[in-house]
Amino acid sequence: MRVTSMLPDMQYAMQQSQQNLATAMQQISTGLRVNQPSDDPSASANMVTALAESANVDQYTSNVSSLLPQMQTADSAISSITTALNSAITDGTSGASGTDTAAQRQGVANQVASILTTVVAQANSTYSGAYIFGGSETSTPPFVAASTTYTSANGSAANPLSSTTPLTAGSVTTIGDASTGGTLNFQAAAGDTIATLQTAVANAVSAGTLSAGTTATINSSGELSISSNSSTEGIAVVSNDAALGSMSATAGTAVANAYAYVGNSSVNNVQVGDSMSVATNLPGSTLFTSGANVIGSLSNLITALQSGTSAQIATATTAISTASSYVGQQRIPLDNAINQLDSQESYLSQEKVTLTTQQTALVGISTATAATNLSQAELDNDAVLAAAAKVMPQTLLDYLK
Amino acid sequence: MSLNTSLSIAVQSLSVASGELQVTNNNIANANTPGYTREVAVLQEAAPTTDGNLSVGNGVELTAYQSVRDELLQTQINQETTAQSGSNAELSSLQAIQPTFTTSTNDIGTEMSALFSSISSLSTNADSSTSRQAVLTAGQNLATAFNTASNTLTSQQTGLNTQVTQDVNQINQLSSQIAALNPQIASQKSNGQDGGTLQDQQDELVLKLSALTNVSVTQTPTGETVTTGNGTALVTGSQSFALQTATGSDGKTQEVLDQSGNNITSTLTGGNLGGTIQTRDTTIPGLLTQLNTLANQFATAINAAQATGYDQNGTAGAALFSSGVTTGVIPAITAGNITMATTDPAAIAASSDGSSGSSGNLTNLSAVQTTALPSGETPSDAYASLVYQVGSLTSNANSESTATTASLLQLNDQLSSVSGVSIDEESANLITYQTAYEAAARVVSTIQSLFSVLQTMGTSAAE
Numbered sequence: 001m002r003v004t005s006m007l008p009d010m011q012y013a014m015q016q017s018q019q020n021l022a023t024a025m026q027q028i029s030t031g032l033r034v035n036q037p038s039d040d041p042s043a044s045a046n047m048v049t050a051l052a053e054s055a056n057v058d059q060y061t062s063n064v065s066s067l068l069p070q071m072q073t074a075d076s077a078i079s080s081i082t083t084a085l086n087s088a089i090t091d092g093t094s095g096a097s098g099t100d101t102a103a104q105r106q107g108v109a110n111q112v113a114s115i116l117t118t119v120v121a122q123a124n125s126t127y128s129g130a131y132i133f134g135g136s137e138t139s140t141p142p143f144v145a146a147s148t149t150y151t152s153a154n155g156s157a158a159n160p161l162s163s164t165t166p167l168t169a170g171s172v173t174t175i176g177d178a179s180t181g182g183t184l185n186f187q188a189a190a191g192d193t194i195a196t197l198q199t200a201v202a203n204a205v206s207a208g209t210l211s212a213g214t215t216a217t218i219n220s221s222g223e224l225s226i227s228s229n230s231s232t233e234g235i236a237v238v239s240n241d242a243a244l245g246s247m248s249a250t251a252g253t254a255v256a257n258a259y260a261y262v263g264n265s266s267v268n269n270v271q272v273g274d275s276m277s278v279a280t281n282l283p284g285s286t287l288f289t290s291g292a293n294v295i296g297s298l299s300n301l302i303t304a305l306q307s308g309t310s311a312q313i314a315t316a317t318t319a320i321s322t323a324s325s326y327v328g329q330q331r332i333p334l335d336n337a338i339n340q341l342d343s344q345e346s347y348l349s350q351e352k353v354t355l356t357t358q359q360t361a362l363v364g365i366s367t368a369t370a371a372t373n374l375s376q377a378e379l380d381n382d383a384v385l386a387a388a389a390k391v392m393p394q395t396l397l398d399y400l401k
Numbered sequence: 402m403s404l405n406t407s408l409s410i411a412v413q414s415l416s417v418a419s420g421e422l423q424v425t426n427n428n429i430a431n432a433n434t435p436g437y438t439r440e441v442a443v444l445q446e447a448a449p450t451t452d453g454n455l456s457v458g459n460g461v462e463l464t465a466y467q468s469v470r471d472e473l474l475q476t477q478i479n480q481e482t483t484a485q486s487g488s489n490a491e492l493s494s495l496q497a498i499q500p501t502f503t504t505s506t507n508d509i510g511t512e513m514s515a516l517f518s519s520i521s522s523l524s525t526n527a528d529s530s531t532s533r534q535a536v537l538t539a540g541q542n543l544a545t546a547f548n549t550a551s552n553t554l555t556s557q558q559t560g561l562n563t564q565v566t567q568d569v570n571q572i573n574q575l576s577s578q579i580a581a582l583n584p585q586i587a588s589q590k591s592n593g594q595d596g597g598t599l600q601d602q603q604d605e606l607v608l609k610l611s612a613l614t615n616v617s618v619t620q621t622p623t624g625e626t627v628t629t630g631n632g633t634a635l636v637t638g639s640q641s642f643a644l645q646t647a648t649g650s651d652g653k654t655q656e657v658l659d660q661s662g663n664n665i666t667s668t669l670t671g672g673n674l675g676g677t678i679q680t681r682d683t684t685i686p687g688l689l690t691q692l693n694t695l696a697n698q699f700a701t702a703i704n705a706a707q708a709t710g711y712d713q714n715g716t717a718g719a720a721l722f723s724s725g726v727t728t729g730v731i732p733a734i735t736a737g738n739i740t741m742a743t744t745d746p747a748a749i750a751a752s753s754d755g756s757s758g759s760s761g762n763l764t765n766l767s768a769v770q771t772t773a774l775p776s777g778e779t780p781s782d783a784y785a786s787l788v789y790q791v792g793s794l795t796s797n798a799n800s801e802s803t804a805t806t807a808s809l810l811q812l813n814d815q816l817s818s819v820s821g822v823s824i825d826e827e828s829a830n831l832i833t834y835q836t837a838y839e840a841a842a843r844v845v846s847t848i849q850s851l852f853s854v855l856q857t858m859g860t861s862a863a864e
Contacts, residue, residue, distance in 0.1 A: 001818050002818045002819070002823065002826075003818065003823070004817045004818065004821030004822060004823040004826075005432075005817065005821060005823075008810060008813060008814070008817075009810065009814065012806075012807075012810050036499050036500070036503055036792070036795075037499055037502055037503065037504075037788050037789070037791050037792025037793075037795065037796075038495075038496075038499060038791075038792045038793075038795035038796040038799060039792075039796075040792070041788075041789045041790075041791075041792030041793040041796055042789060044503075044504055044788050044789065044792045045785040045786065045788050045789035045792070046785070047504045047788075048504055048510040048781055048784055048785035048788050049781055049782065049785055051504055051510060051511065051514060052510065052513070052514045052517075052770075052781040055511075055514035055515070055517070055518055056514070056517070056518070056521075056770075058518070059517075059518040059521045059522060060521070062518075062522060063521060063522065063524070063525050066522075066525045066526070067525055070525070070526075128526055128529065129528075130526055130528050130529075130758060131758075134758065135756070135758075135759075136527070136752065136754060136756040136757075136758040136759030136760070136761070137756045137757075137758055138526075138527070138528045138756075138757065138758025139528055139757050139758060168715075168716075169716070169717065170711050170715045170716045170717055170755050171715050171716075171755065172715055172754075172755045172756055185754075187715075187754065187755045240714070240715050264754065264756055266753075266754050266756065266758075266759050266761065268524065268527065268758070268759060268760040268761065269524075269760075269761075269764065270521075270524045270525050270760070271521055271524065271764075271767065277764075280525065363504075395824050395825055395828070396824070396825040396828040396829060397824070397828055400828065400832070
């Protein structure tokens with residue numbers, strides 16, 4: 001073949017070897033084999049999924065980290081409550097001995113009252129500003145001092161509420177009963193009116209959730225009034241319904257030593273793994289009222305100490321003992337969940353290592369390979385340049401004299 | 402045979418040798434001129450003189466200067482140039498698009514993960530306004546990532562419209578230059594001469610035209626007829642036919658029209674113009690459709706999950722993503738218009754029971770990550786498909802560009818083997834022709850001395 005000029009081929013060879021050199025340089029400086037999708041489309045696509053998985057694992061780890069202290073707070077609150085109940089049992093047992101004078105019993109009653117305050121304070125524990133025993137009602141204290149009557153902010157004699165007043169869809173009105181320990185969580189659906197709420201209250205009374213005689217009526221001032229039947233069985237009401245306005249206890253109707261639960265029974269679950277989620281809260285309804293009415297039993301003991309017989313004090317003390325063992329049982333799943341979170345945390349850190357290894361395999365390059373590639377590319381480039389320098393300047397004219 | 406005849410043969414030799422030197426000179430001068438085809442002097446023996454039974458050679462004649470061409474190779478180079486320019490045009494657009502779809506930071510995939518992470522984080526404390534704000538911010542970042550990707554694609558499309566107009570202008574200019582050369586070359590050829598320099602110029606113009614679009618060239622007595630791949634005439638004889646551009650019905654796309662005003666956009670293939678049109682009208686719209694589908698289906702899925710829960714105020718969850726238009730005709734959500742429908746952190750429908758601390762509905766929002774969209778893929782898989790497609794398109798264009806460049810280099814080597822100037826060869830020729838010239842000059846000088854002898858003979862006789 002007749003060769004006229006080697007320049008174009010030389011230029012092409014130089015461009016190619018320089019491009020290879022640049023690629024090798026980029027690989028060694030970034031540690032990545034795939035720097036853009038076109039370097040390896042399939043690996044890049046897999047990387048999208050791998051990164052999403054990795055982000056999930058990071059988030060699960062962070063969830064575990066933020067859940068652990070929250071659940072530990074709950075655990076230590078329950079522990080304090082158990083301790084408080086045990087001292088109430090001691091007090092109750094001494095009060096039931098029948099040797100104490102009325103004044104001494106009153107003194108014991110006062111001690112139990114202070115235990116009740118402690119228990120309520122623990123039941124209203126917060127973590128990061130959220131009440132941990134209110135179910136999903138985390139923004140208001142779940143256990144509030146009970147009164148016999150609650151009235152709505154809205155409604156007046158001139159402009160009264162009526163049974164046909166529509167409620168705001170989605171709004172929640174909660175009525176807690178100190179005596180039964182039950183709670184009615186009424187969420188208004190579209191089209192619901194005060195009459196619907198009244199029916200719900202009546203149904204809750206029939207079901208035993210609320211004490212017999214609890215009613216929701218429109219009072220003479222045109223307000224919605226929810227009241228308990230007797231002066232010793234209080235209720236507490238919370239509502240976020242705009243049609244009603246906030247519900248507040250009518251002055252002078254407070255019931256001593258009675259607390260009602262105005263949280264709900266919702267349990268929040270948090271994902272801490274692709275197929276693992278843990279219940280993060282123990283609703284007050286489950287913990288303190290559903291099996292044994294913990295707070296009610298303390299109130300009963302105070303009443304018995306103040307005005308009851310030794311037998312009544314003994315019965316009330318037994319009730320606290322039952323409540324204490326019930327609370328102890330409820331603590332078990334919580335402790336299990338804490339252990340689960342601990343082991344999940346180490347699993348996640350292992351998983352993170354696996355995913356990182358997978359990502360490196362997908363788009364990374366080992367330093368040894370990158371260094372070998374670079375030195376090979378340097379060698380090739382040197383060879384091309386040396387060959388070009390040798391060949392290009394030579395012509396016949398160099399030899400003609 | 403007389404001395405005069407010999408002298409005339411020698412003078413003829415001198416003239417031929419200087420003609421050869423001139424060709425060599427011209428070859429050396431144009432050794433690096435693009436498109437130059439080396440020339441050779443075509444020699445033939447002069448008709449012999451017959452004297453009785455004797456036939457004597459009459460020297461040499463320079464019959465023509467001829468360019469050494471290979472039309473087939475030239476055609477192959479034109480075709481390969483068309484292919485190379487086409488893939489280069491696609492490659493440069495895709496390379497501009499590609500960074501938007503990398504898997505590093507701020508891309509759609511990363512922002513999507515960040516949104517789901519923020520939702521998961523909110524589930525640990527549904528009442529936290531900081532966590533709620535984080536979800537809103539992550540949502541906005543995702544919307545921005547969609548917007549950026551969409552803008553990159555559409556602005557590339559807009560840029561390609563300008564490219565189409567420029568290419569068409571260049572095609573028209575080249576067509577008219579080719580047409581102008583046709584009569585001159587035809588006239589030279591009709592005189593039995595080689596097209597020479599003019600042919601070189603025309604071949605170079607056709608090569609430039611091939612880089613712009615796929616053309617087919619036919620030789621006719623009136624010169625080269627040039628048509629586009631689909632047969633639209635560009636040059637016939639001395640006449641050139643200008644293509645035109647017109648704004649399409651969408652008010653943006655530049656369509657290419659033939660001289661009669663017919664839309665020939667979709668028939669143009671290859672070359673910078675073909676590659677540009679392919680990218681603008683097929684590749685980018687394909688990616689945009691996928692991107693818009695993903696944005697729309699993702700937003701719809703999130704909004705649907707919102708609707709199953711309650712916001713922090715206990716009211717039913719409202720849409721989180723919208724098209725940004727709230728009055729009149731509301732357009733569908735696309736990657737270009739997707740935005741957050743709210744700036745209120747309370748609007749995130751985390752609650753499943755109306756209470757502000759419930760995180761029950763966040764499970765539904767999180768489930769969007771692992772649930773197949775109507776397209777059949779999960780959101781991150783759908784994005785992964787998009788990344789794969791952009792990568793694969795770019796990689797293919799790159800491979801094609803590399804392959805055509807190598808092939809073109811090979812063809813150019815072959816052409817230069819036939820038509821290129823070798824300085825070494827010309828240097829050797831220079832010596833050969835110089836020697837020939839010197840030898841012919843020696844013959845002239847010899848004959849001159851013979852004439853002197855004759856004249857001396859006359860003088861001696863007279864004395």
